[in-house]
Amino acid sequence: MSRRKLLNAGLTLAVLVAIVGLYRLTPTQKDIQDPTAVKGIPGRVVHTPRFDLTVDDVRAGKKLRIPRSTPDRDSLTAFVVVDATVTANREPMHIFDVRIRSADGVTYLGANRSGLDQVDLTGTEFAPDIPVRGSFVIEMPTDKVPGATLLVMEKSMLNDLEPQVTVPLGDDPPAVEDVVSLTAASDT
Amino acid sequence: MTGARRARRGWFRRNTVALATLVVAIPLAGWWTTRSDYKSWYDDEPRDAVDVAAGGTSYNGATWYAASVEESPRPSRAGSDQDELPDGTTRIRVYFRLQVDNLSALDGLGGCRMHLRAPDGRIWDETQLADDYQDRPTGCTGGSDDQPSSWRGAAAPYYLKPVAGKPFETVAVFVVPSSVAGSVQPTVTWATKLPQYLAFPR
Numbered sequence: 001m002s003r004r005k006l007l008n009a010g011l012t013l014a015v016l017v018a019i020v021g022l023y024r025l026t027p028t029q030k031d032i033q034d035p036t037a038v039k040g041i042p043g044r045v046v047h048t049p050r051f052d053l054t055v056d057d058v059r060a061g062k063k064l065r066i067p068r069s070t071p072d073r074d075s076l077t078a079f080v081v082v083d084a085t086v087t088a089n090r091e092p093m094h095i096f097d098v099r100i101r102s103a104d105g106v107t108y109l110g111a112n113r114s115g116l117d118q119v120d121l122t123g124t125e126f127a128p129d130i131p132v133r134g135s136f137v138i139e140m141p142t143d144k145v146p147g148a149t150l151l152v153m154e155k156s157m158l159n160d161l162e163p164q165v166t167v168p169l170g171d172d173p174p175a176v177e178d179v180v181s182l183t184a185a186s187d188t
Numbered sequence: 189m190t191g192a193r194r195a196r197r198g199w200f201r202r203n204t205v206a207l208a209t210l211v212v213a214i215p216l217a218g219w220w221t222t223r224s225d226y227k228s229w230y231d232d233e234p235r236d237a238v239d240v241a242a243g244g245t246s247y248n249g250a251t252w253y254a255a256s257v258e259e260s261p262r263p264s265r266a267g268s269d270q271d272e273l274p275d276g277t278t279r280i281r282v283y284f285r286l287q288v289d290n291l292s293a294l295d296g297l298g299g300c301r302m303h304l305r306a307p308d309g310r311i312w313d314e315t316q317l318a319d320d321y322q323d324r325p326t327g328c329t330g331g332s333d334d335q336p337s338s339w340r341g342a343a344a345p346y347y348l349k350p351v352a353g354k355p356f357e358t359v360a361v362f363v364v365p366s367s368v369a370g371s372v373q374p375t376v377t378w379a380t381k382l383p384q385y386l387a388f389p390r
Contacts, residue, residue, distance in 0.1 A: 092313040128310040129365040130277055186274075 033160035035153060040167045048163040050089055050154055051126060055167050056133070057083040060142045061180025069115040072179055075139055079111065081180050082136045082150055082169075088126035095122055097156040098136045100169070103147030108140035119184040134185025146171045234303075234311075234377045234385035247386055248378065249293035250328075253285040253355060255374045255388040261361075264323035278369035280304060280362045281321055284376070284388075286328070287355040294350060299379065300328040302360040304372035305387070312372070318361035328376065330356050 040046030042055040063072040064079040073079070086095065098110035098121075110122060117123035121134040136152070152165040200207075244251045261281040273279060282302070288294055303311045314326075325331035330350035350356045364372055376386040 090309070091311045125313065127312050127363070128306075129367070130274055130363070 035159055035162050035164035037166040038163045040165060042167060042170065046165045046167065048089075048165060050093060050163075051095070052087045052089065053152060053165050053167075054085045055082060055150060055169075056085060058145070058169055058174050059083070059177065059180050060145065060174040061177040063179045064111075064113065064137065065179050065181035066113070066115050067119055067182060067184045069118075073113050077139055077141045078176060079180055080138045080140055080142065080145060080174070081182060082138070083133070083183075084121060084136060085131050085133045086121060086124075086126050087131040088128050090128060092125050092127050093154060094125060095152060095154055097151075097153035097159070098122060098138065099151045100138045100140060100145075101149045101151055102140070102144035104144070106144065107151075108138050108144075111137040111139045113137075116182075119182055121185050124185045132185055133183075135182050137182065142173060142176050145169055146173050231383050233383060234305075234375065235383040236385070237375075237387040238384055240386060240388050244287075245386075248381065249288065249290075249296045251287045251289075251355075252376075252386060252388075253287075255285065256283045257374060257390055258282070259369050261321055263320040273363060276366050277363050278366045279315075279318075279321065280364060280369060280372070282360045282362070282374045282388075283324065283357045284328070284360065284374070285355050285357050287353065288350060289353055291350065291352050294329045297328040300376050301378075303375045303377065304362045304364055305375045306368045306372050310368075311375070312362050312364045314360045315363050321361045322359050324357050324359035326358060326360065328358060330358060 038046055038048050040053070040055070042058070045052050045054045059081045061079050061081070063074055064081075065072045080100065082098075099107050101107045116137060119134075121132065121136055124132055124134060126132055136150075146169075148169050150165075150167045150169055152167075153159055153162060155162065238245070238247055240247075240252045240254060242254055244253050246252075258281045259278055261279065282304075284302070288297075302314050305311045332349055360374070362372075371390075373390055374388040376388075
C-alpha cells in the first residue's frame with residue numbers, strides 16, 4: 001500500500017471519529033430546552049418572574065393527616081411535608097409541578113392522595129401580591145431527604161426553559177413524626 | 189497594493205449582488221419562520237384595551253356602559269360568614285352594566301372572564317366564594333330563572349333574565365391587595381377576542 005493510500009485511510013478514520021465525537025458531545029434539543037434552575041436556600045425568598053417561593057420548614061411523618069378528611073393516610077415509605085409561602089407576581093396562577101430529587105438522582109413526584117389537592121399548595125390559586133402559606137407533600141423514604149433538592153415549577157409540561165425553583169433541603173434528616181398533620185393553605 | 193489584496197477586492201465586487209441578497213434573505217427567513225410563533229405568543233394575553241366610553245360602547249354584540257366599583261362593600265345578606273379577608277387585602281365589588289338588542293347576542297357573550305387590572309398590568313381573578321356579596325347574576329349573560337319570579341321572593345331581581353333593549357347588571361367580587369384597591373380597573377376578556385380586552389375606566 002502506498003503512503004498516500006495509508007494517509008487517506010487515516011484521514012477518513014479521523015473524520016469519522018470526529019463526526020461521532022462531535023455528535024456525542026453537542027447538546028441535544030432536550031439539553032438546550034431543559035428548565036432553567038433558579039437556586040435558593042430554605043428560609044429565604046426565591047424570586048422567579050412569575051412567582052416567589054420561600055421554603056419555611058420540612059417535616060416528615062409515617063402517616064399524613066389531611067384537615068377535614070379521615071382516615072389518616074398510610075404510606076409504605078413516608079410523607080415529606082414542605083411548608084412554603086408562595087406569591088404570584090403577574091397574574092393568577094397555579095403550581096402544578098413539585099418534586100424532590102434525592103442525592104442519588106432518584107426523583108419523587110408530589111403526592112396525589114385523595115383530598116390532598118383541596119388543601120395543599122398545588123390546589124391553590126395564587127394572586128399577585130397576596131402571599132399564601134401552605135404545604136407541598138411528597139411521598140418518599142425519609143433517609144433519602146439528606147442531600148435532596150426540592151424542585152418547583154409552574155407547569156408540569158411544555159415547560160422548556162421555564163424557571164425551576166431549586167432548593168437544597170440540607171444534610172440533616174428531618175425528624176419523623178408518627179402522624180404529620182397538614183395545615184390547609186391559607187392567605188396570610 | 190499587493191496582488192492578493194487586489195484579488196480579494198475583486199471577489200467582493202463580483203459577489204456584491206449575492207452578498208446583498210443574503211443581507212435581505214437571512215432576516216426575512218428568520219421573520220418568516222418565527223412570525224406564527226410570535227403572533228400566537230402576542231395573541232395569548234390581553235394587551236390591546238378597548239375602552240368603554242361613558243355613553244356606552246358597542247363591543248362583541250352588546251352595548252357596554254360604565255361599571256360601578258365599590259371598595260369594601262357591605263354583604264347583601266345579613267349574618268354573612270364570608271367577612272374574613274387576608275391581612276392587607278380589600279374586597280371589591282363591581283357591577284357591569286350592559287344591554288343586548290337581540291337575545292341571541294347573549295350566546296356570543298358566554299365564556300367571558302372578569303378581571304381587575306392594575307396600571308402596571310398585573311391582574312386578579314374573580315373570587316369564587318362570594319355568594320354573600322353577589323346580589324346580581326354573575327358572568328356576562330345575565331340570570332336565568334325558569335321558576336315564576338314570585339317563587340324567589342325578595343331575591344327575584346338577582347335571577348332576572350335579560351330583556352332585549354333593556355340594560356341589565358351582573359356582578360363580580362374580587363379580593364386585591366389594599367395597595368392597589370384604589371387604582372385597579374375592571375376588564376372583561378374572551379379567549380376568542382384576545383389580545384383585545386374590554387377596559388372600564390374608573
